[in-house]
Amino acid sequence: MPVDVIGVLGWVGVLSDIQADQVTEQVDKWLPILLGVLAPALAATKTHQGSDSTATDADAEVASLLGSAHDVADIVVQQVKTVTPQDVASAVLAAIRAEEKGEHDTAAGTAATAEASTDYVYGR
Structure with missing residues (x-):
């Protein structure tokens, strides 16, 4: 030209x-x-950042959900790291004592205890 x-x-x-x-x-x-x-x-x-990307809105949503799940997993891992063997032993001991006293945390456990105590015949 x-x-x-x-x-x-x-x-x-x-x-x-x-x-x-x-x-x-x-x-x-x-x-x-x-x-x-x-x-x-x-x-x-x-051009701009992402101008060559072929990602769709669905891909972005999935990535966002995975990022959220990753964040939750990180929080859980951090909380589990703070649990000591003494904490686990105390929780198990408290659960055993509650079971011995008939104190259950769930409604199903309470119903089972009530049913078992009505069917129980002393001495058998």
Whole structure:
């Protein structure tokens, strides 16, 4: 295209043959450099973070849910790390004592205890 412009300017008489050769030589030197600078600059103005991504809204939602699940797992792991063997032993001992006294935490456990005590015949 620059050669076409130079050809038209030479045909009109604005440039002589020698001037046209000199201009063509300079254009041949500088055009690759200009294109090497301008092409990436133009590409940078037309792209943004994620512009090449093929992810859909469903993919983003799944990633969000997985991130939330990961956060919950991290919290649980941190809480489990704070539990000591003494805490576990105390909880087991408290559960055994509650079972011996007939104190159950669940409604099903309470119903089972009541049923067992009505069916129980002393001495058998």
